[in-house]
Amino acid sequence: MSWQAPIVVHPPRPGHPGRRVEVRGVVLGTAYGDADLVEFLRRAGLGDADMALDDPHLVEWRGPGAHVW
Structure with a gap:
């Protein structure tokens, strides 16, 4: 099984x-x-959640990339 960040943004x-x-x-x-x-x-x-958004060990942004809404 491969490793996956605990937070996934689809x-x-x-x-x-x-x-x-x-x-x-x-x-x-x-x-x-x-x-x-x-x-x-x-x-x-998750404390300091705003700082975690760009940490690839915590957040996996799938699709168009980070911060694209």
């Missing part, structure tokens, strides 16, 4: 705004921007 779906966010396989919801993502991660118990 690509936007055509015709639907936002990106689905998972932490260790549990869907937290749809984020529509960095502020939403930080709030999801804060609620999941």
Whole structure:
């Protein structure tokens, strides 16, 4: 089994705004921007969530790349 970051931000779906966010396989919801993502991660118990967004060991941005909403 290959290693995967514990937080996955999925690509936007055509015709639907936002990106689905998972932490260790549990869907937290749809984020529509960095502020939403930080709030999801804060609620999941990740301190300094805003600093974690660019850490590839924690967050895997799938699709068009990081911070593309």
